[in-house]
Amino acid sequence: MNLHKCILTRNDCYTSGRTITPRGVMVHSTGANNPTLRRYVQPDDGLLGDNRYDNDWNRPGTGACVHAFIGELADGSVATYQTLPWNWRGWHAASGPNGSANNTHISFEICEDGLDDPVYFAKVYKEAAELTAYLCKLYDLDPEADGVVICHSEGHTRGIASNHGDVMHWFPRHGKNMDDFRAEVARLIKNQSGKDELDMTKEELVSCAGTGDNPSGWAREHTEYCKQKGIFAGDGAGNYGWQQPITREAVATIVHRALEVAGLADSIPDA
Numbered sequence: 001m002n003l004h005k006c007i008l009t010r011n012d013c014y015t016s017g018r019t020i021t022p023r024g025v026m027v028h029s030t031g032a033n034n035p036t037l038r039r040y041v042q043p044d045d046g047l048l049g050d051n052r053y054d055n056d057w058n059r060p061g062t063g064a065c066v067h068a069f070i071g072e073l074a075d076g077s078v079a080t081y082q083t084l085p086w087n088w089r090g091w092h093a094a095s096g097p098n099g100s101a102n103n104t105h106i107s108f109e110i111c112e113d114g115l116d117d118p119v120y121f122a123k124v125y126k127e128a129a130e131l132t133a134y135l136c137k138l139y140d141l142d143p144e145a146d147g148v149v150i151c152h153s154e155g156h157t158r159g160i161a162s163n164h165g166d167v168m169h170w171f172p173r174h175g176k177n178m179d180d181f182r183a184e185v186a187r188l189i190k191n192q193s194g195k196d197e198l199d200m201t202k203e204e205l206v207s208c209a210g211t212g213d214n215p216s217g218w219a220r221e222h223t224e225y226c227k228q229k230g231i232f233a234g235d236g237a238g239n240y241g242w243q244q245p246i247t248r249e250a251v252a253t254i255v256h257r258a259l260e261v262a263g264l265a266d267s268i269p270d271a
Ligand SMILES: [Zn+2]
Pocket: 027, 028, 029, 092, 152, 164, 166
């Protein structure tokens, strides 16, 4: 997750200052074709870019506010911006006959594009799953328990949100539904906490194949050691790409760092 922070301190929701005990996470998408974070999140921190139209949400009178946005930075890369303290009462769900998810759920908006680009979708889906896993861990929530991780349209069905279709007008276009999303969040939490490893026999663990940033079972001790010691520093966005090929210059950097950790690099010039 590429997490940044820009609290919308001028939004009336922030200044009203009410807090909640988070019991879930509600997933929204913006309903407008504009994937840029600067449309909603300002001021420009050098990454967001400037919103020349002065219609961002960091202003009084906006009438809505969520805890985070996922979308594109000025350079086109995807990031998450926290926009309210996580335990603030957001204004994202309105209400239904059974109350309001504003009182129970942390919320985030995924900035929509034209809804058909699989590359953008894959990036924001991954970012959303990682953010949700992070929040579930933070508040000790089970993402697969009933009503914990839900989208806006599911909230409407449950009678705790207004009648909006997000995100079910978008996710299924790319072969995903909210059950897939919850399962992915649960998988991320297990991999992060190592809980799954406790449930595996040694043979199962060793043969467990890695994906993306998750190392294979046999390599976990080594990858974790290299992370902890700073021998392998990733690409700066929290991505280690454990399944990716590596260049010789990167190998040289890693060898140098390893020798430094071992106290054997004194005679080698600094890299
Ligand atoms: Zn919504």
